[in-house]
Amino acid sequence: MIGASADLGSNSVHLLVARAVGHRLVALADESAFLGLGSAVAERGYLGRVARADLTATLIRFAAIARSAGATGITFLGTEPIRRAADGACIVADTDAIEGARLHVLSHEEEAYLTIIGVTEGLPVTHETLVVDIGGGSSEFCIVDPVHRPRAAGVRIGSARLTDRFATNDPPTQADVAAMHVAAAEAVRAAPAATPAELIAVGGTASNLIKVLPEARLDGTLTRERIATILSILAEDPAARASERHLINPIRARILPAGATIVDAILERYGADRIRVSEAGLREGAILAAEYGGLTWRDHLPDLAHGWRS
Numbered sequence: 001m002i003g004a005s006a007d008l009g010s011n012s013v014h015l016l017v018a019r020a021v022g023h024r025l026v027a028l029a030d031e032s033a034f035l036g037l038g039s040a041v042a043e044r045g046y047l048g049r050v051a052r053a054d055l056t057a058t059l060i061r062f063a064a065i066a067r068s069a070g071a072t073g074i075t076f077l078g079t080e081p082i083r084r085a086a087d088g089a090c091i092v093a094d095t096d097a098i099e100g101a102r103l104h105v106l107s108h109e110e111e112a113y114l115t116i117i118g119v120t121e122g123l124p125v126t127h128e129t130l131v132v133d134i135g136g137g138s139s140e141f142c143i144v145d146p147v148h149r150p151r152a153a154g155v156r157i158g159s160a161r162l163t164d165r166f167a168t169n170d171p172p173t174q175a176d177v178a179a180m181h182v183a184a185a186e187a188v189r190a191a192p193a194a195t196p197a198e199l200i201a202v203g204g205t206a207s208n209l210i211k212v213l214p215e216a217r218l219d220g221t222l223t224r225e226r227i228a229t230i231l232s233i234l235a236e237d238p239a240a241r242a243s244e245r246h247l248i249n250p251i252r253a254r255i256l257p258a259g260a261t262i263v264d265a266i267l268e269r270y271g272a273d274r275i276r277v278s279e280a281g282l283r284e285g286a287i288l289a290a291e292y293g294g295l296t297w298r299d300h301l302p303d304l305a306h307g308w309r310s
Contacts, residue, residue, distance in 0.1 A: 002028065003287035004066035004074040006059065008103075010038025010081050010136025010160050011204060011251065013055065015062040016283035017069040020291045023121040025284055028069045033058045034251045037081035038137035038160045046086040056094045063101050075286050077114070078105035080137035080158070104298065108154025111282060112142035113301040116150065118285030119200055119278045122292060124307035130196035130270065133281055134205040134262050136160035136255065142305065143194045150305040151194075157187035159205050162258035170238045172257050177231060180258050184265035191269060199272050202281035204252060205259030210277050212246050212256075223274045227264045231257060 006015040017029035035058065040051050047055065059076060066074040076095055082088050082105050095103040106114070116131045128145040137158040144150040166172070166179045201222065210216040212230045222230075234242055239254035248256065267275060289297040289304050297304070 001291050002070040002072075003290055004029075004062075004069070004071035005077060005283045005286035005290075006062050006074065007077040007079055007282050007286075008037060008055070008082050009079050009204075010138070010158055011036065011255070013037070013058050013062075014283065015065060016287065017066050017071055018284070018287055019070075020287060023123055023288070025121075025280075025287060029065050031062065031065065034249060036160075036251065037085075038135075038158065039164060041081045041085045042137070042161065042164060045084075047081075047091065048087070052087065052091060052094055055091065056098075059095060059101070060098055063098050067100065073100040073102075075290060076101055076103040077111075077282060077286055078103055079111055079282075080135060080154075080156075083107075084137070108138070108140055109152040110298060110301055111154070112140040112152035113150060113305045114285035114289060115140060115202055115281045116142045116144055116285070116305050117288055117301075117307075118280045118282060119202060120307055121280070121284075122288045122304065122307055124309060127197040128194065129198045129200065130194055131200045131202065132266055132275075133203045134159065134201060134259060134266075135203055139188075139262065141191045143192050143196065144305050146306070150302055151192045153190070153192050155187050155190050157184055157262060159255040159259035159262065162262065163255040167254075167258065170254065171235050171242070174235075177235075177257060177261060181261040181265060184258075184262045185268060188262070188265045188269045191266070194270065196270065196272075199266070199270060199275040200278050201263060201266075201275045202278050205256070206263065206275075206277045207279055208248050208252050208256055209260055209263065211248060216277075220277045221274050222263055222277060224264055224267050227260050227267075231260050234260070
């Protein structure tokens with residue numbers, strides 16, 4: 001089966017087309033477009049006609065890529081900016097005309113469940129695991145163990161939101177970073193209580209943070225000490241220079257210091273020193289859930305988050 005999904009995130013709209021072979025996905029296409037949906041909604045409360053047109057054009061292009069790669073349909077996943085947009089119903093209506101596509105506006109819980117399915121590849125869970133998807137406008141937390149019903153919650157703290165609020169300079173000053181950390185620590189207190197054996201971070205924030213430090217890129221792990229080092233490195237250059245230096249999208253580079261403070265606040269919240277970074281997440285979870293759960297996959301997400309046997 002060849003599946004396709006695209007998530008409409010606060011920073012970027014990201015497409016994945018992959019062949020499902022049991023629990024494994026083999027990527028056939030992987031593209032993203034930075035549309036800044038979250039900042040637009042934060043500024044005026046809605047996307048507006050021009051931004052919606054840009055989004056629809058991107059989704060039409062993504063659907064064509066998916067079809068050319070062999071996917072019979074594509075699942076669009078609406079996350080925080082679509083949940084918050086006053087013209088969210090118009091966004092959904094705009095996608096109705098795209099052949100073989102459907103936009104699902106996910107709840108925080110559904111987003112978290114799909115993320116953990118993507119990270120675990122749908123394999124049975126063997127120990128308590130916390131998966132955090134750090135987005136631009138919000139972060140999704142999901143805790144799963146072999147016995148209990150998965151717990152999920154969304155916290156309205158994200159790298160773009162924090163940057164827009166506190167980063168008065170480029171690069172952010174020490175005072176900016178301190179203010180972001182205080183806000184992040186306060187926000188993540190609302191995350192579910194847990195004592196996870198493993199912490200996993202997904203999303204563009206985490207995957208780009210490890211690009212800044214060679215040892216973090218090598219083992220795919222962030223520690224509190226490494227985060228402090230990354231913040232020091234990012235403080236040396238404005239976003240444009242950091243983008244060139246670390247091979248990061250310029251928009252992403254601007255919000256990366258805020259993302260680092262969120263990761264640090266999460267580690268502090270759970271009394272942990274390290275968090276593993278996974279490249280898999282929401283899009284992979286959607287493809288696997290649709291493959292195993294069929295047309296009614298949204299009804300079965302809590303069960304699917306525990307994993308299943310082939």
